[in-house]
Amino acid sequence: MAISVAITLDAIPLFAHLDKEELARIGEVARERSYPKNSVILFEDDPGDALYVVVSGRVKVVLIGEDGREVILSTMDKGDFFGEMSLIDDEPRSAHVIAMENSRLLVLRRDDFHRCLDTTPRIALGLLRALSKRLRQANSQIGGLVLLDVAGRIARLLLQLADGDDGSVITAKLTHHTIAQMIGSSRETVSRTMRTLIEQDLIAVSQKTITIKNRKALQLAAGLR
Numbered sequence: 580m581a582i583s584v585a586i587t588l589d590a591i592p593l594f595a596h597l598d599k600e601e602l603a604r605i606g607e608v609a610r611e612r613s614y615p616k617n618s619v620i621l622f623e624d625d626p627g628d629a630l631y632v633v634v635s636g637r638v639k640v641v642l643i644g645e646d647g648r649e650v651i652l653s654t655m656d657k658g659d660f661f662g663e664m665s666l667i668d669d670e671p672r673s674a675h676v677i678a679m680e681n682s683r684l685l686v687l688r689r690d691d692f693h694r695c696l697d698t699t700p701r702i703a704l705g706l707l708r709a710l711s712k713r714l715r716q717a718n719s720q721i722g723g724l725v726l727l728d729v730a731g732r733i734a735r736l737l738l739q740l741a742d743g744d745d746g747s748v749i750t751a752k753l754t755h756h757t758i759a760q761m762i763g764s765s766r767e768t769v770s771r772t773m774r775t776l777i778e779q780d781l782i783a784v785s786q787k788t789i790t791i792k793n794r795k796a797l798q799l800a801a802g803l804r
């Protein structure tokens with residue numbers, strides 16, 4: 580087992596409730612792989628042959644339309660996993676997954692993943708928890724698209740990303756183009772709306788971070804209590 584894999588495994592929420600023996604079993608079969616920025620890790624419609632866990636870096640789950648337009652369904656970083664859907668339902672990959680930064684991933688092959696589920700059923704609970712969280716996020720995204728204006732959708736996205744960090748500062752590098760792809764808008768509209776949010780002192784933006792300055796007002800814009 581590679582040392583870095585052993586160090587990483589118990590920090591992964593999916594494996595959080597496993598004991599040392601169970602972690603060691605997974606460590607024996609998991610492999611680490613590096614993906615350069617912008618490389619495609621999974622192609623939509625390909626058959627699924629492995630589960631991936633992000634060790635470092637950042638990836639995006641995207642749908643690409645026939646005209647080349649991209650919709651970002653989710654972004655993932657350290658500790659998050661993807662590629663489980665095809666292994667669970669035996670359907671082709673439901674989306675592309677692309678590295679947004681140079682990324683290191685842990686790869687668990689299909690057979691090994693199924694063996695882990697058999698020998699360590701508690702992993703299934705972690706999977707269900709994560710899938711449930713993803714469904715909530717997808718619901719929120721669908722609701723936002725129908726019910727909110729662009730300011731509301733940006734507010735909701737920023738609150739969601741901040742909660743994934745420390746609650747008030749978003750450290751993930753987010754261009755206006757990326758935000759537009761995450762909320763179904765155009766870069767120009769996002770730039771204009773971000774400027775308004777800054778002028779209203781709801782957020783502050785520096786080169787590396789976005790800071791939530793007025794959580795209540797953002798929650799109101801996002802239709803959240």
Ligand code: CMP
Nearest residue numbers: 640652653661662663664665672673674
């Ligand atoms: P799979 O379909 O095997 O390959 C693409 C992966 O992207 C999928 O498994 C999930 O892990 C992930 N994925 C697909 N849709 C979403 C979504 N709405 N939110 C988060 N992750 C997703």
